[in-house]
Amino acid sequence: MKILLLLFAFFLHLNAFELQENYEFEDPVIHSQDLFPNIPKSFEILKIPEGKTQYRIDAQVIAKTFELNGIIIELGKTRFVNFTKRSAVDFSTLKLQLELMLIRKYPSIQIDEITILPRGYLESLGKETRGVFDERFYQHPKGTFYILTREGVRRYLDYSVQATLPVLHTNQKVSRKEPLSGFNTILKPIPLQTFKDKPLTSLPDHPSRFRSVLKAGQVLTLRNIEEVPMVLKNEKVIVEVRNGMVVVEFVATATQEGLLYDIITIQKSDGKRAKAKVTGEKRVELQ
Incomplete structure (x- = not known):
């Protein structure tokens, strides 16, 4: 028993x-x-x-x-x-506001339902009332925001969103500095959830690479990638030397990688080093 x-x-x-x-x-x-x-x-x-x-x-x-x-x-x-x-207030304008905000962040999002509950009884809601949301509202499926009454008093409300979002995942183990491409990623629909950063819903417009080693099946966010530098370490670069209207070019080796307008160190053919500013892909200007 x-x-x-x-x-x-x-x-x-x-x-x-x-x-x-x-x-x-x-x-x-x-x-x-x-x-x-x-x-x-x-x-x-x-x-x-x-x-x-x-x-x-x-x-x-x-x-x-x-x-x-x-x-x-x-x-x-x-x-x-x-x-x-339960308030008789119609929250449809606030729901529409949140829906449009999410669509601006995620054009491919599929929203199923938005629920809004006031933290306290609300008798009425002005037609022009707008919600004030946290700047990272799009990284969470639920949260809190506030509206201002005519008297300037803040009234807080809770919201929750049920939605599906196509997000890039790694489809294999990737290495640090490995280029991001359609060969090592796959787009999968997942429920809207809490993300540490904005999730990637498509391949970036600019060449990007992984910041660290990731296992297969990893959800990808902005913090997982970085832009590929225009100049890579140990790469041959064209160095411009300007003197008034005269421009002289020679070849050197970059001892550092750099993004556009970064100041890096280069090594000339005679072994001497100098500072140069990145001006384009594999191109620098002597400083």
């Missing part, structure tokens, strides 16, 4: 539901299925006091109520749960 109980508890734990920090309500009586629509058992969790548009409760209290009804839920990092009365 004890073994059966342990197995039952373990099964419940594997199928546990994770409690979120924020929920909306219409009916002040909150039931289990208001928090988890797919939960098999319906029972009362709490009753929001009359007249309240916001209510906060310790997550442990909710977890204990579920436990008393034979269901284990996961709290994760949730310490308190906030209930906000």
